[in-house]
Amino acid sequence: QVQLVESGGGSVQAGGSLRLSCAESSVTDSSKCMAWFRQAPGKGREGVAVISTGDSSTFYADSVKGRFTISQDNAKNTIYLQMTSLKPEDTAMYYCTAGDLGGYCTVALDEQGYYAMDYWGKGTLVTISA
Numbered sequence: 001q002v003q004l005v006e007s008g009g010g011s012v013q014a015g016g017s018l019r020l021s022c023a024e025s026s027v028t029d030s031s032k033c034m035a036w037f038r039q040a041p042g043k044g045r046e047g048v049a050v051i052s053t054g055d056s057s058t059f060y061a062d063s064v065k066g067r068f069t070i071s072q073d074n075a076k077n078t079i080y081l082q083m084t085s086l087k088p089e090d091t092a093m094y095y096c097t098a099g100d101l102g103g104y105c106t107v108a109l110d111e112q113g114y115y116a117m118d119y120w121g122k123g124t125l126v127t128i129s130a
Contacts, residue, residue, distance in 0.1 A: 002026050002119040004096045009124030016086050020124060022079040022096030031098035033105035036070060036081045037114055038092035038126075045095075049081060050108040059106050064090075086128045096121040 008020040020036065035050035048061045049070035058070050069082040079096060097117035101107045107116050 002031065002098055004098060004119055004121035006094065006096045006121045006124040009094060009126045011127040011129065012086060013129050014087055016128070017082070017084045018086065018126060020081040020083070020094055020096075020126075022081075022121060024077045024079065024098070031100065031119070032103050033099050033101045033108055034070075034072065034079045035097045035099070035105070035108040035113075035117060036068075036079075037095045037097055037108075037117070038090075039095070039123075040089075040092040043092075045114040046092075047109040047113045048094075050105045051079065052103070052105045054103075057105070059109060061109055083126070086126075088128045088130050091126060091128045093123040093125050095123045 003025040005023045033050055035047055037045050037047050039045045048064045049068050051058050051070045067085045071080045098119040099117040101116050107113050
């Protein structure tokens with residue numbers, strides 16, 4: 001059973017930075033894609049960044065491109081999301097996810113990409129004040 005545990009959330013002012021971490025346990029070879037999703041109050045789940053665990057290719061939603069960076073440390077079984085130039089609209093619960101997606105990791109960024117993810121952490125809250 002895959003377990004994902006997020007950490008690093010918190011409250012910062014607009015323009016600030018945060019780094020989220022996701023510790024994986026029992027990750028299987030079938031989890032070819034690791035992604036960060038977020039859900040703001042009253043809104044649906046949005047895929048913001050995904051990384052291919054095989055070749056470390058990364059993909060981003062337009063809303064975060066140039067500001068967020070997803071990375072992996074295989075030795076530590078950890079996925080990171082470095083967030084810079086944060087905006088109030090980045091306020092949300094952030095979730096770490098894992099899935100196979102047939103190797104097509106960009107599916108995670110589709111409008112209903114969350115259906116494709118097999119495993120979810122419990123989330124970490126990010127609050128950005130103006």
